[in-house]
Amino acid sequence: MTAASPPAAPPPATPRSEFLAGARDQLPLLLGVVPFGLIFGALAVAAGIPALEAQGLSVFVFAGSSQFVAIGLVAAETPALLIVATILVVNLRHMLYSAALGPHVQALSLRWKIPLAWLLTDEAFAMASLRYQKEDRRTAHWYFLGTGLTLWASWQLSTLAGIVLGARIPENWSLDFALPLTFLAILVPQLKDRPSVLSALVAGGLSVALIAMPLKLGLMAAILGGVATGAGLETLTRRRAAERESRQ
């Protein structure tokens, strides 16, 4: 035996080992996901949505914050098509994830792209994009699938548990108020800089001012107004910074 033997190379990744690694790496994130699933199930029932449809939102839409938004709008008697439009707007940010992972999955067949796109949530994106930064990406799509399916299954089970739980909570507990509170808990950490704060303030203010608009169209107008104002401020700040730099 010579002392100078090179360290053993890690065993080559197989589809199975990648899938399991993806599932395992998702586990810490479930700490944040499972409570939201529970709350979602319970609040959907509190908003008067039947159990089957509440679970249906988790199975098919599979996008946490937009599902919360949807039950809020259902409770407020918003027309169905406007709710669909709002779900679309809330989930538009997934376009960023799609653009970031797109180059890595270009070579795969549509048979892979469809399920991977279906599973592309905030949490799956977080783990999959980390995996694609590492070496040997040939089997990385199995990792993506493992991490995405783990999240999907957990979201379904926690929603179901929430539905069962929610049906047992008395109505006079005002559980419906937990929905805006959940939104607050999601919103506040996102207010990281001036453009995001301005977007939120303008959208909120417009939404209150336009509350009498028919078909809840005021909501869409408020969202557009908020995003446009925030984006305007950001552009202005960038331009100022660029001018300052060019003067130096």
Add this chain to the structure above:
Amino acid sequence: MTRPELWLVILGGALATFAVRLSFIALIPPDRLPDSVRRGLRLVPPAVLSAIILPGLLSPAGHLAMSLDNDRLWAGLLATLVAWRTRSTWLTIAVGMLALWGLGLF
């Protein structure tokens, strides 16, 4: 809302979400996303959430109620403070609900 309408929301919302996620994976080359759109998208979630929360707090019955006896407004303000200081979903919900129940006693 009737059940067929609910299923319209579910399947329509699912299709819309799936189309967004599939966009740059299978439909459009990924280098086609302009920087301005990239920056604007970041601001959408805060705008949507705020546009939904504020009317619920300020006008729970459909008209502006910025008065001392609007329990939801005060409970919401307290919850905002908790969310800001702790970043904890559970604490935000717990404090907000306890505040609403507590104010309801008076």
